[in-house]
Amino acid sequence: DSGVTQTPKHLITATGQRVTLRCSPRSGDLSVYWYQQSLDQGLQFLIQYYNGEERAKGNILERFSAQQFPDLHSELNLSSLELGDSALYFCASSVGWGYSYEQYFGPGTRLTVT
Amino acid sequence: TQLLEQSPQFLSIQEGENLTVYCNSSSVFSSLQWYRQEPGEGPVLLVTVVTGGEVKKLKRLTFQFGDARKDSSLHITAAQPGDTGLYLCAGGRDSGTYKYIFGTGTRLKVLA
Numbered sequence: 001d002s003g004v005t006q007t008p009k010h011l012i013t014a015t016g017q018r019v020t021l022r023c024s025p026r027s028g029d030l031s032v033y034w035y036q037q038s039l040d041q042g043l044q045f046l047i048q049y050y051n052g053e054e055r056a057k058g059n060i061l062e063r064f065s066a067q068q069f070p071d072l073h074s075e076l077n078l079s080s081l082e083l084g085d086s087a088l089y090f091c092a093s094s095v096g097w098g099y100s101y102e103q104y105f106g107p108g109t110r111l112t113v114t
Numbered sequence: 115t116q117l118l119e120q121s122p123q124f125l126s127i128q129e130g131e132n133l134t135v136y137c138n139s140s141s142v143f144s145s146l147q148w149y150r151q152e153p154g155e156g157p158v159l160l161v162t163v164v165t166g167g168e169v170k171k172l173k174r175l176t177f178q179f180g181d182a183r184k185d186s187s188l189h190i191t192a193a194q195p196g197d198t199g200l201y202l203c204a205g206g207r208d209s210g211t212y213k214y215i216f217g218t219g220t221r222l223k224v225l226a
Binding site: 002004033035042043044045048056058090092098099100102103104105106107108 | 144145147149154155156157158159162164202204206207208213214215216217218219
C-alpha cells in the first residue's frame, strides 16, 4: 500500500460525457502527478501540482483539466470523452516537486468509454 | 514521440537465470528511476539514480546510470518467480512537457 488513494476504482461512461477522478496523496506529500496508461501509448505524464499550484504540464489534452485543493487532494476532470480516452489513470505523490523526488503511485482508476 | 526505449520488450526466463534490461535515450536526463508494475496496480519505485556512472544495488538487482545520463540498465541475478512483472524506466528533467518520461516497458516472466 503506497498510501495514495484513488477513487473510483472503475468507471464506465459513454462518449461525450464528463467524469471526475479523485486522488488523495500520501500524508505529508505536497506534490501530485497524474498519468494516463494505455496499451498503445504506455504511461504518459499529464500534469503535476505542488501545494495547490501547477508545476509541470505533459501531453494533457485541452478536454482534460486538473486542480489541487487546499487539503492537497487533487481531481482530474475529463470532458467530451472519446473512445480513445479509455485507459488506466494513475495519481502519484511526492514530498517535493523536483525531478529527483520519489513518486508513489496509487492503485489507479480504470476508465472505460463506450 | 517516445524518448525512452527499453529492450527487450518481452523476456521469459527460467528461475535462477540472470538477465539485463536496457533503457536508452538520445536525450539527457537529470534522474532515472526504475519501477516494477504488476497487473491492476500502480508502478512501485525500485531505485532512483541521479549521477552519471552511478551504480546502485538492491539485493539481487543492480542498477546503472550511463556516464552521459542518457541510458540505464537493470541487471537481475538469479531471477525468481517473484520478479515477474512489468519493469519501467522513467527519466526526469528540470521542466517542460517531457519533464517525466516513462519507457516503453519490459515485461518479464520468470518460470519456476
